[in-house]
Amino acid sequence: MLLTNTVEAIAEELFAAEAEGREVEMFAARYPELDVDLAYRIQERLIEMKCARQKTRVRGRKLGLTSLAKQKMMGVHEPLYGVLLGDMELASHEPISLQPFIHAKIEPEIAFVFERDIKGPVSVSEVLAATAYVMPAFEIIDSRYRDFTFTLTDVIADNASSSRFILGDQMPKPSALDLRLTGAVYKKNGQVIATSTGAAVMGHPARAVAWMINKLTERGQYVRAGEIVLSGALTEAFRIEQNDVFSVGFDGLGSVQAVFTR
Ligand code: OOG
Ligand code: MG
16 A cells, blocks of 8 residues: 555656656655555556556656666666657657657667567567668657766656657668677767767667567566667767757668757
C-alpha cells in the first residue's frame, strides 16, 4: 500500500511538471524506498497516465546513457530505458517551437524499427536479424528535474527524460552497414559541434538494444513488430536556444535536421 502510494504520488508529480512546463525536485532524497525496480514501476504508471489523458499510445522504446559521452555528461554511469509515445514524434520538415519545453537538449541517435516481435533472451545478431531497417534520428530530451540534474532512479521514473523524437527519411537494412563504423557529424547552426561513430554506443548500437530487450524480459515485456527503438545518443546532448538549427549526417544512413523557432 505504501509503495503504491509512492508510485502514484511521484508519477502524478512528474506528469504535472511536464504538463505545466516546470521543474521538480529530485525524489531519491525524499523517498528512501526508491530503487531501480520501483523507479520502473513509476515510469510504467506515468506512461499509463499519459496514454489515458493525452489519448496517445506506445510507439516504441528508447535507451539512454549508452555512450561514455552521455554517462560522463550526466554523471550517471549505467544505461536505462524509457517509452516513446505517438505524440512525441515530430516531422523533420516542420519548425519546432520551444514553448512546451523546460530546458530541452538535443542529441543524435540511430533508430531501429522491428520487423517482428522480439523477446529476450536475445543476442546482438538476433536483434539485427529482427530489424526491418535503421534510421537517422534526433532525440529532444527535457528532464523534469531542476537544472537537468538527477540520479539513476530519478531519471528512470521520469521516463528517461523523453520528450520528442524526429526521424530522418533513409531506412537502410542493418545488413547494408557496419553500424560500429557508421560515422556521425553533428552540427549546430552550420558548425561541427561533435563527431562520433556507432561504436560509441556500447560497442555496437544493437548491443544497447539487446541489453534493453533482455531487461524488459525481467519485467514480462518485449518489443513489438513496427515499434521504433532509439539506441541512445552517440555524442553529448546540446542545449537548444531560439532559432537554432541542428543537423546530423551519418555515413550510409542519411541525415536529419531540426529547426527551432522561439
Ligand atoms: C537521460 C536520457 C539519456 C541518451 O540518449 O543518452 C538519453 C538524460 O540524459 O537526460 O536519452
Ligand atoms: Mg537519447
